Amino acid sequence: MIRKKVKQLGFLWTLLFMALIGALIGGFTNHLAIKMLFRPHEAKYIGKWRVPFTPGLIPKRRDELAMQLGKTVTNYLLTPETFRKKLLTDDMEKKAESFLQQKLEQHILLSDKTLTDWLDTAGATNVAKKAERKVLEVLDTQLNAVRAKLTTGSVEEVLPQKWRVEAAGRIPAITTYILGKSEHYFESDEGKAMVGKMIDDFLASKGTLGSMVNMFFGESESLVGKVQREALKFIAAPGTYDLVNTIILNEWEKLQKRPVEELLSGFDWDGLFDSVRSYALKELVLEDRLNKTLHDYWPGGSAWTATNVTPVLIHFAFKQAEEQMEISLRKLKIDDMVREQVNTFPVAILEDLVLGISRREFKMITVLGALLGGLIGIVQGLIVLATNLS
Incomplete structure (x- = not known):
């Protein structure tokens, strides 16, 4: 009875020992297989003989892994449709x-x-002063050109033909205006006084003859009235209009033949030019204009843009991005970029990358290997027990 119990106890220890050995073998085998995915990182040699299974699977197949990863990224991850969505x-x-x-x-x-x-910011410094200086240079050039144009040649050569025709066309109106003003003047008290003074001065200059004429006509007042009436008749006469109009027209024709420089000989060109320059600088004030912001000149710019x-x-x-997306991605060659980057990774980084994602799963695989090894050890023990009993 005691021998039987000792035998059974010995078999139980044997069974547990075989289960423990099976578990150790299964767990260690799976752990070693997982490690051999990455290690060793490079091939090991004994002399010239390369140790089998070195380097590990992933280091050995890094090029294939990088290529496949690049294709996966371009075909399934970074696709044109992905970017569009x-x-x-x-x-x-x-x-x-x-x-x-x-x-x-x-x-x-x-x-x-x-x-x-x-x-x-754009590299343009002292723009206000440079611009003012340039404006004055251009202005001086233009003013001198105008002066040269106006003082070279006769009036008819300087003035455009249209202006000369219009000026000649206004002479009748000028004649009418002059005669109208003359008639109004002679009818006024001022005109009457001027006529009287002219008569008195004229008679006084003639001495005895003037006194005789004055005595013949009586008081100068009556003589003034007579002269005034005759002057008004002369102004209103049709021939007077023709006479004055012809005189003005002839003078206009003569004026057109005269050199402009002769007519403007006393004109202060320098004073005029200085006034124009001062006015231009006063109106420009570029320094103040440029010291304002864009918003000052365009307050509605924000809303408009x-x-x-x-x-x-x-x-x-x-x-454009949507239309060119596929072409752009193809030109970028993302798969080559991924492959090149993966190939430059140290194997340790690839190992950390994979283990960082699947560390728990790899541990479970090791535990599962130990569990299966233990079960296999138990099964083997039972097989041994069955064999001994038979």
């Missing part, structure tokens, strides 16, 4: 539009930078 959406377009408008307002449209600051510029630019950019 994730990036080229209406919501992303609105966000891009808002972002662009915000940056435009922050850095340009509502910025505190003056036009001078913008020009300095938000309506007419930003949406158009963003929509155009998204449309």
